[in-house]
Amino acid sequence: MKSLFSNVRGDITGGITAGVVALPLALALGVASGLGPMAGLYGAMAVGFFAALFGGTPSQISGPTGPMVVVLAGLFASLSGNAELIFTAVILAGLIQIAFGFLGIGQYIRLVPYPVISGFMTGIGAIIIILQLGRVFGHEPPSGTIGALSYLPTALADINFATLALSIGTLFIAYKWPAKLGKYIPGALAALVIGTLASLFISVPILGEIPTGLPSLHLPAYDTQSIFLVLEAAVILAILGSIDSLLTSLVADNMTRTRHNSNKELVGQGIGNTVAGLIGGIAGAGATMRTVVNIRSGGKERLSGMIHSLVLLAVILGLSPLASQIPHAVLAGILVKVGLDIVDWSYLKRAHKGPRWDFALMLLVLGLTVFVDLITAVGVGVVLAALAFVRQIAQIQLEQLNNLPENLEDEAENELLKQTKGKVLLFSFGGPLSFGAAADVGHHVRESVKPGSKVLILDFTRVPTMDVSAAMAVETVTTDALSSGRSLYICGANQAVQHVLNSINAKHSETIIFKTRLEALEQALKSTIKNANE
Structure with missing residues (x-):
């Protein structure tokens, strides 16, 4: 009081x-x-x-x-x-x-x-x-x-x-x-x-x-x-x-x-x-x-x-x-x-x-409010705004999914990648992975895979969370890699990401898991050298 x-x-x-x-x-x-x-x-x-x-x-x-x-x-x-x-x-x-x-x-x-x-x-x-x-x-x-x-x-x-x-x-x-x-x-x-x-x-x-x-x-x-x-x-x-x-x-x-x-x-x-x-x-x-x-x-x-x-x-x-x-x-x-x-x-x-999109959304909600009803206006507006945001985030996520041949910040990692001579491809995911980018992840990786590559590394070091849609996309990438005779490594995944991958069997038994990107690159280099000698 x-x-x-x-x-x-x-x-x-x-x-x-x-x-x-x-x-x-x-x-x-x-x-x-x-x-x-x-x-x-x-x-x-x-x-x-x-x-x-x-x-x-x-x-x-x-x-x-x-x-x-x-x-x-x-x-x-x-x-x-x-x-x-x-x-x-x-x-x-x-x-x-x-x-x-x-x-x-x-x-x-x-x-x-x-x-x-x-x-x-x-x-x-x-x-x-x-x-x-x-x-x-x-x-x-x-x-x-x-x-x-x-x-x-x-x-x-x-x-x-x-x-x-x-x-x-x-x-x-x-x-x-x-x-x-x-x-x-x-x-x-x-x-x-x-x-x-x-x-x-x-x-x-x-x-x-x-x-x-x-x-x-x-x-x-x-x-x-x-x-x-x-x-x-x-x-x-x-x-x-x-x-x-x-x-x-x-x-x-x-x-x-x-x-x-x-x-x-x-x-x-x-x-x-x-x-x-x-x-x-x-x-x-x-x-x-x-x-x-x-x-x-x-x-x-x-x-x-x-x-x-x-x-x-x-x-x-x-x-x-x-x-x-x-x-x-x-x-x-x-x-x-x-x-x-x-x-x-x-x-x-x-x-x-x-x-312009925000202004167009405002005008749409305005029109629906006046000529339809308020609940429809707010509902349609929120759904469209959410979809636009998801699309925007998806674009950022796909831009982060880069094939990084020679531009790793860590010198030791960069040297290891160079030594593989293009036989190892590293894909680094950035930020939360959601359903917005899931539809394009497999296609993006598939287009970036070069002939002669033997190992694909999927780096989840910068991924705090992942939803089921994104995990399904990872499973598609994994299946494509294994069916084409390539090895697939996953590195840097935290417990939350690993749980989602495990829950839908996105990690095949043939997939090799590493805690860090450095460990994955070291093993990838050994694997390519071994294959070259056979």
Whole structure:
């Protein structure tokens, strides 16, 4: 408990500031999810409190985020607004995240390549903007990205200019709010208040009546026809929430010069989302902007995240009637800013200078995110990135597999090799041998074998590990050498490599094993001299 109260003054300031910043975003994201503004507030309160209490990133502020809301909005459309099933998906997502934490999956989630992260984050930003464009023009567009895009011509043909002006004004205030005033009133909150006051003088759609008081309990529901939709959404929410949270944790680490606990963070996020679903709140994750605001305002420990949630609780208990007057156009303007902030502008500006493959992968993930779904986008992106990496490593491995006639670094070894007069061929493998290079190893060696050679030496001195595919390739090389009347020596293999070779019988009984390359060369020289004398 010592660390909880080690920075009380800074944590109170940071928590209050983060809570004020979170208020308009929670309302807007709740509306965008389809479940209403109070679901956004309940989610922000629950995830923010319990992720801070049990999580592994003390300074992190958690709550509803763009990626999570995009998934929830899609689920809302697919389930025709069945709130109980949606909250069930949120609960399941939380339980999956808890399982991720206990299974130690946090360290693997962070291995998603940056172009994939950039692509789906930019895609999510684009989706949020697309879904709000109809509301900016004064209409209520159909759910779904394709539906919202298809509806745009209709919205453009009948623009409500009062709504449009209110949305643009809100967006302008949120972006241009003076930094000096921002220390006291965040730009998003100022835009929310000013936009709502301005709407009193014009006729635009507002949120309407919002229930007050504490949330009610929502136990998990079950529906045979929708079970797969709910499970799929839960998995997507768990994965995206985990990635989003751990990326924010890295940002917090850089700012506070600390190191977060990935698996503990996932457990905390999971508990927060489970409680959020049980009280009728939307799913959340670590929120980068709110975390940065908290840290810059003095928040360092988990107390700041808990205070941020208490600020939202106070709003829930007393300010709901005021929130009912907020126009949809104002929330749409705030959400457009959220979408623009999620887009990875920093990478887009520099992408043309980097590797073309990475940029192409980012664009592919972006397209799949917007027009297919998030899980497909991330899955395809990770698989393609992994295959590209394996191919790159395979090329390096094959380049390392050199026929070394006269360029050994050790003088004694080099002299022995020269004395064999080309009758001994040495192939040196470099780095971990994997399935990526396995298909070409046999072909590469076969092409390099010269007529008149009597002994092949396979040097594994620089190979720390080997997989079964590579061992099978070695077996092919061994079989080819022995069938052509050549001797085959293996040298420098550590215990791990020897175990893999033995496990699939890659070492034939006629293969001779040596601990060092020098021993193998000495024996090879003796063998060639003996053969020459016979």
